[in-house]
Amino acid sequence: MIVEPIIELRNIGKEYEDGFVALKDVNLEIESGKIYSLLGPSGSGKTTILQIIGGFSKPTTGSVLFEGKDIRSVDASKRQINTVFQNYGIFPHLDVYDNIAFGLVVRKLPKAEIDAAVKDALKMVRLEGFSDRDPAELSGGQRQRVAIARAIVTKPKVLLLDEPLSALDKRLRKDMQYELRELQKRLGITFIFVTHDQEEALAMSDEIFVLNDGQVLQSGTPVDIYDEPINHFVAEFIGDSNIVPGKMIADYQVEFVNRLFECADAGMRPNERVEVVLRPEDLDITTVEQGKIVVKVETQLFLGDHYEILGVDVDDNEWLIHSTNPTEEGKEVGLFFEPEDIHVMRFGESEEDFDARLEGYEEDDE
Ligand SMILES: Nc1ncnc2c1ncn2[C@@H]1O[C@H](COP(=O)(O)OP(=O)(O)OP(=O)(O)O)[C@@H](O)[C@H]1O
Structure with missing residues (x-):
């Protein structure tokens, strides 16, 4: 209708x-x-x-x-x-x-x-x-x-x-x-x-x-x-986010922090430069062995209903993590996330193109 x-x-x-x-x-x-x-x-x-x-x-x-x-x-x-x-x-x-x-x-x-x-x-x-x-x-x-x-x-x-x-x-x-x-x-x-x-x-x-x-x-x-924020500004303005540079290797495969990850995004050019968003609440703290990214815990703040933790990876990228469980400052921990927690953004994409692309691969799924 x-x-x-x-x-x-x-x-x-x-x-x-x-x-x-x-x-x-x-x-x-x-x-x-x-x-x-x-x-x-x-x-x-x-x-x-x-x-x-x-x-x-x-x-x-x-x-x-x-x-x-x-x-x-x-x-x-x-x-x-x-x-x-x-x-x-x-x-x-x-x-x-x-x-x-x-x-x-x-x-x-x-x-x-x-x-x-x-x-x-x-x-x-x-x-x-x-x-x-x-x-x-x-x-x-x-x-x-x-x-x-x-x-x-x-x-x-x-x-x-x-x-x-x-x-x-x-x-x-x-x-x-x-x-x-x-x-x-x-x-x-x-x-x-x-x-x-x-x-x-x-x-x-x-x-x-x-x-x-x-x-x-x-x-x-x-x-x-x-x-699904369309660009860096929206991702930063709405909610907390971790935004890192990345490269879309192929559909559903993105590279960032020098590693290849499975993701839920598609419809871009092979090897296209992109930005990758991971929300702090989607990062789970686990062991170094089980983590997809390893960080050293820099600071930890207790905010009542969660801990706000700041970790730094080997390339000096900062990662903001919201966790219901505390960890320890100075400790190395692993960060785990699911492919669908990764959100990939193209540079300069219009809202129409973004919507069309999203519809395209959502149909692929069906
Ligand atoms: N009468 C005016 N003459 C010239 N510029 C103006 C006039 N009224 C508003 N502006 C400018 O237009 C822009 C948009 O103003 P507007 O009040 O719509 O913004 P806003 O998003 O509502 O901001 P805020 O949250 O601060 O109220 C601002 O840069 C403002 O300085």
Whole structure:
């Protein structure tokens, strides 16, 4: 079944007045009813994309489609898209009720209708009983919920959230991640949120767009992006990783650290230079004899639920290992991993070519 996207950005470019190019040929499709995140380092263009979708900034090139229609000339207030801003934008002189009712009062809706909608929104964000509070009397998490209630009260089809959890402490952030996911499911509307926190993007999203330098480098489910990063930047930005240079000898055979390994990757030129990724949690510590790579343990940190171990091989490559069992600093140990734990990346491969190649050899398997 082909699902029509609710929002589509086609070939979006954005050049600011001072000549700075913030977005270069951004293409993305958003389906109805899912949570998406725009993930990337500071300055990568996340907020610019959100502003273009929300109608607060015009793209220099390309088109913005909402349910198939170009909305570039539609005013922000007329779009069925609302934004929860980073600073929440709550009016300090209005109580919770009036803050949430604001958008409906402006639209001059009947009082009874406003009342019902505000009560409904308060219930959705679990703030029943908070109507009369002043914003100053709310915690950070409650203030954020007021901002969300105000954004959903007009029943938009899409909610844009700019770093919605960045002002909260770590504990509350985790709670709110669960809450936001639940809320999105209850409402059934599309959420697009901006974050530079990769853990948050992995935990919350149905799909992630990874951005760098005004471009979408990769899009996909959290699992796809974690397991199959397209390039060095994505592999490093999402999760911890060991990345070493290698050579693809033939399909399913890769050479790195001067040894030949069986792997699960194919579709490259023989002897092509590649980069090899091994995630720290996929490396098991074993004896020197049984290890595929031998390292000397340099440091070991206990992080509560695992040990973070740094080992160095004979060629001076550093290997980060996550292990539930401790080892000893200074000791030589073996590292064991399975062929499918190895992920091979080509230099400069486009997302289309990467997807096509992956599909090619996944079909081979069947
Ligand atoms: N009005 C403007 N004029 C010129 N350059 C701008 C303007 N607004 C943003 N930029 C630049 O565009 C780039 C992208 O900015 P944007 O705010 O979209 O990034 P971001 O990924 O959201 O970053 P952050 O995580 O720091 O908020 C940045 O280099 C920024 O300095």
